[in-house]
Amino acid sequence: MPARPLVPAAGPPPAGAEEARAEQARLAPLVRTDPLDPDRVGLVAGLDVTYAPGDDRLVAAAVVLDAGTLEVVESATAVARPAFPYVPGLFAFREVPPLLDAIGRLRTAPDVFVCDGFGLAHPRRFGLACHLGVLLDRPALGVGKSPFVGSAEPPGERRGSWSPLVDGGDVVGRALRTRDGVKPVYVSVGHRIDLDGATGLVLRLAPSYRLPEPIRRADRLSRDVLRGL
């Protein structure tokens, strides 16, 4: 028998918001928070999607990097049309299908998936990073550029400082300073990783810029491919 494929077969998209929320409720209990040592991570995949200004085309990119050297090992892209509108809280239904498409074209199996968005820092505790992580059943984390839910005190000005992101009494993530004096990023657990592990890994992946290198690479690649269409 063949091994379980890295990427599961895509089902039909939800017919509407109600159906999408039901899907989230069904999958959310599957999220696991496991300790993960950032220093034991070998390969990471950065994920991002770029949208065409005029028409409804989009490009999803997955770029695999060596977590130690931050060198690109491999990358893949997928061109698609969004199968779901943008609705805050249902973001994953828009981006997960094309991202799975791109991930399915990789020949390596990354240890951790780094998503442009949130995981548990979500109104129903099931953001993009949780959704993708659960479908793949692989470790995943989310990095957002602005807070989505909850609030956090400004972390210290030095790189590495962080403060808890709290929503409804839950710690759902961290505001993390990746560069001295620069606006923090917001880190949250996606799946099979804990908040300490996610924080440590993001710091390791962002030695010189605000955003982790895997996300920067995926962002650049998806833009470049879209420009060439």
Next chain:
DNA sequence: GCGACAG
């Protein structure tokens, strides 16, 4: 009821 709301 009103405003806010990842990308």
Next chain:
DNA sequence: ATCTTGTCGC
């Protein structure tokens, strides 16, 4: 997300 140049600061 996307439409967009130069400019200030390290």
